[in-house]
Amino acid sequence: MEIILPENLKKYGDSLLFECNISNTFLHEIANENIFLSDVLSAWSDVTRNFETQTSSKTILWNNKDITSNNKTFFYKDWFERSIKYVDQLYDYRIKDLYSFYNICYIYGIPSNNFLKY
Numbered sequence: 001m002e003i004i005l006p007e008n009l010k011k012y013g014d015s016l017l018f019e020c021n022i023s024n025t026f027l028h029e030i031a032n033e034n035i036f037l038s039d040v041l042s043a044w045s046d047v048t049r050n051f052e053t054q055t056s057s058k059t060i061l062w063n064n065k066d067i068t069s070n071n072k073t074f075f076y077k078d079w080f081e082r083s084i085k086y087v088d089q090l091y092d093y094r095i096k097d098l099y100s101f102y103n104i105c106y107i108y109g110i111p112s113n114n115f116l117k118y
Contacts, residue, residue, distance in 0.1 A: 012075050013062055016085075018044055023065035026073055059087045076117055082108045 009017060012030055024042055031038035061067060061084065062075040076084075084090070092099050101118040104110055 011077065013077070013080060016060075016062060016075075016080070017041065020060050020063040021065055022063050022073070026063070026065065060085060061087050061090070078114070079108070079110065079117070082110060084108055 009030065013020075017030070018041075022041070022045055024045065027041040027045060028038050031041060059067075062080060063073045065073060067073065067087070090098055090104060092103070099107065101115055102112070104118065105112050105114075
């Protein structure tokens with residue numbers, strides 16, 4: 001089954017939005033006056049919030065209302081395309097701290113000129 005999504009959702013990860021912890025305010029912004037899309041995303045967000053479990057170690061990094069920069073969620077398409085999706089992918093459990101930027105570049109093939117995104 002193919003999901004048909006509006007073109008403006010590509011910059012937020014397309015169907016990834018259905019997995020993210022998104023605020024309703026942000027959902028209305030990205031729906032861009034499309035009331036139907038806004039309602040669908042809000043309803044999906046409400047349903048998934050009710051089914052979340054405390055045991056999940058997979059916190060999605062992108063578009064997450066609890067992870068912000070300058071009070072805004074973010075989505076780096078180039079990082080997502082390199083399979084970075086979850087917070088724990090940036091965490092080094094050996095030293096119990098986030099990977100350094102240089103380690104992330106090495107592990108995921110991120111160009112070293114992306115330091116400001118880090």
